[in-house]
Amino acid sequence: MPRPGRPRPPRIGWKAATAALTLTLSLALSFAGAGQAQAADVNNARNAGFESGLGNWTCSAGSGTTISSPVHGGSAALKATPAGQDNAQCTQTVEVAPNSTYTLSAWVQGGYTYLGATGTGTTDVSTWTPDTAAWKQLSTTFTTGASTTSVTVYLHGWYGQAAYFADDVSVFGPDAGGGGDPAPTVPSAPAGPSVTATTSSSVSLSWNSVPGATGYNVYRDGTKVAAVTGTSATVTGLAASTSYSFQVTATNAAGESAKSAAVTATTAATGGGGGGTGLPKHAVTGYWQNFNNGATVQRISDVPASYDIIAVAFADATATPGGVTFNLDSAGLGGYTADQFKADIKAKQAAGKKVVVSVGGQNGTVSVSDSASAANFANSLYSLMQTYGFDGVDIDLENGLNATYMSQALRTLSQKAGSSLIITMAPQTIDMQSTSAGYFQTALNIKDILTVVNTQYYNSGSMLGCDGKVYSQGSVDFLTALACIQLEGGLAPSQVGLGLPASPSGAGSGYVSPTVVDNALDCLTKAANCGTFKPSRTYPDLRGAMTWSTNWDASSGNAWSNAVGAHVHALP
Known part of the structure; x- marks a missing residue:
């Protein structure tokens, strides 16, 4: 969600969609075509573990360096730091044999990381991962053309995002005379299932x-x-x-x-998920702005009754790792006092509504990366719930999260707050493209206490749908084909909501009319008013929709909540 004072940057578009498409196709194809390695197969990459510095590698704009920690293997690894106009691309020209198949892989950590090969003579390939706190292996395959003797292998991050780390790159296949890294051996059995x-x-x-x-x-x-x-x-x-x-x-x-x-x-006896009590089967979530950015300034009491969950945006990070606090912007809200704020929350709750505090936003960074910060996160949020009367928390961290420790923090909060706790999440579209992504994994980890995930289907460009096709934002197909990923990826339909801006001013891109939102809801719940994408089944328990924000909605005469709110509540 946008915070005041800084326009939201455009999010990953066609390049990420292409990379995501390649990743999903590689998941679907798996390793069905991979046989036993041939005796002559080797790793054709040079300095694959960066033990010789950046030898054989070229990094754009001086973005790359070698480090001694963290490393995946050996004593060195690559660290590359993107800038606003540079994606920190590091490349190597690798000798290959014509008409041959190679497996390209690398271990990565940190920010968004892409791995690919160009100049293959057939179909160039790429794969990628969102932020990852632990080492993760990227892998894909390519086949060379009849006259191809070299390919360009690349790693890169994403503009303005966090640095990425890479190690143990492999271009494994027939020996073309330029490699020399040892061939792989059969791996050991996984531990810790x-x-x-x-x-x-x-x-x-x-x-x-x-x-x-x-x-x-x-x-x-x-x-x-x-x-x-x-x-x-x-x-x-x-x-x-x-x-x-x-x-x-x-x-x-x-x-x-x-x-x-x-x-x-x-398996459970009934379909699942929940978190919180007293919500209608189909619910509408709206973000309330604790700041003035040109949208209508509101008090909590001004939020229309069509909103079932009000997410107060935003809590702020403290100097304590994982700690959060909330500071009401009384001056920016025309003298709205803390006592009035608390009284308005109680009045909304008396009317059957839920009010949660949102952590994150476009510029909000809260690091929950170990057990201590997880405890701080849970303790400080519970303190805010007691102080202001919040019903729970919304997770809107747009700079990545650690699934292990965020899950730990939310479970600790649940133990403190009890079964009435409301937990909502608002990931970006790219965060919900794969169940291995940190956000998606967190949602699955806490599914038994999770209320709803309202994915932000805006500021996204083009993204991959559950059918393996790429869809552009701003259409019924984009909403339904991307929501299908969560609906078929392990979340209960009651835990899935569609997040859209309330007006064109509410987001940099991706605004759609309320009619498009209503059509997408109909398509998913009862197979009506679909676009070209038709889900394989219906999801009548779909939770509903979310918008940024109640303030931008008010600036447009509450056109979004009047139309979408009524439609959500009329769903069967």
Whole structure:
């Protein structure tokens, strides 16, 4: 969500969509086409572990350097820092053999990271990952053309985003005379398999990464049911109240490991999720601005009754890691006092509404990266709930989050606040493209206490839908095909909402008319008013919609809430 004083930068568009498309296709194809490695296969990349500094590598605008920590293997790794007009691209020309297939991989950490190859002579490839706090392996394959003897391999981040780290790059395939890094061996079995979430029809799993692995296979009762590149997966299509056994193997070009230890999970009796009580089946969320940025200045009492959840934007980070506080902008809001603010919250609650405090926004950075900061986050939020009467928290962190410790923090908060706690989330579209992304993983980790995820379907450019096609923002197809990713990725329909700006002034791009929002809701809940994308099934329990903001809505005569609010509440 935009904060005052700084225009929202354009978000990742067609390049990210292309990268996301490649990633999803590689997930879908898995490693079905990969056989046993040939004796002559080698890693054709030079200085693949950056042990010789930046030798053989060229980084744009002086963005790259080598560091001794963090590293994935050896004693060095690459650190590349994007700037506002530079994506920190580091490249190497690698000798390859014509008419040959290669597996390109690298271990990455930090900000948005892209890996790809150009000049293949056939189809150039790329893959990517959003922010990741731990080392994660990116992998894809390419085939060279009949006259191709070299390709350009690249790593890059994204403009103005956090630095990324990379290590142990591999271009594994037939020896073209320029490589020399050792061939991979069959990886060891994954350790630490665990069940992270269950519903009536799905089980979410995670496990430890395995050095040298390029992918993982998931087995249910001895049958392979999924192939992924990350260290988590959600197995769907399961029967309710049923016990299942799961094992995981690690794979690379040399073969497949032995199976991990088995973990058992029993699916729930009914479909899930919740968090909070007293909300209608279909609900509307609106962000209320605790600042004046040109939109109508409101008090909480001014927010229309069509909003079921009011997210107060925003809490502020403190000097304590993970700590947050809230400072009412009384001056900017025309003298609105803290006592009036608290009284208005109570009045909304008496009318059956929920008021939560939102953490983050475009410029808001709260770091929850270890157990201590997770505890600080939970404790400070609970203190705000007691001080102001908030019903819970909204997570709107747009600079990445650590799924492990954010999940820990929210569970601690839930233990303090009890079953009435409201937890909402407002990730950007790119944060919900894959279940391995930090935001998506957090949502799955806390599914049993989560109220709703209102993905921001704006400031996005083009993105990938659940059918593997790329859609441009501003259409019914964009909303329905992207929401389908969450609906089929493990969240309950009651935990999925569509987030849109209330007016063209509310976002840099992606505004759609209330009619488009209503049509998307109809398409997802009852297969009516769809565009070219038709979901494979309907989701009548879809939670509803969200908007930025109630203030921008008021500036437009409440046109958004009058139309969308009424439509959401009329859904069956």
